[in-house]
Amino acid sequence: MTDAEWPVELRGVTESVVTTLGPNERWNVAALGLFAGDPVTARTWGRTRTWRNFTERGGGRVQFVADPVDFVDAACSIREEDEPLLSSADAWVEVAVESVDSGTEGDTRWTEWALHPVESAIERET
Helix, strand or coil: CCCCCCCCCCCCCCEEEEEECCCCCEEEEEEEEEEEECCCEEEECCCCCHHHHHHCCCEEEEEECCCCHHHHHHHHHHHHCCCCCCCCCCCCCEEEEEEEEEEEECEEEEEEEEEEEEEEEECEEE
């Protein structure tokens, strides 16, 4: 991995938006909770597009957005974009992911991912 840093301070669980490249060469947009630690981890539930793209592509772009519409849209709908970065991203980090644990809760399978920063940037500060 590289020595890239997270562009924001992470504490507890930090909500973010992640884009992952799908088989159609479009970027799927989804909400992703980040668990602070070394390494930072995240969990996918079920066979979602994010799970599939993490599994098949090995990474994505984690973004920190202040626009509540972008976050809710990522959390509640299927959204795909031509480019990996949203215009509302105040900061972002490209991550390489590796599956570190998995299990089931009820009938739903989950996968825990370690997220390793590859490149990051702060677009604007408020």
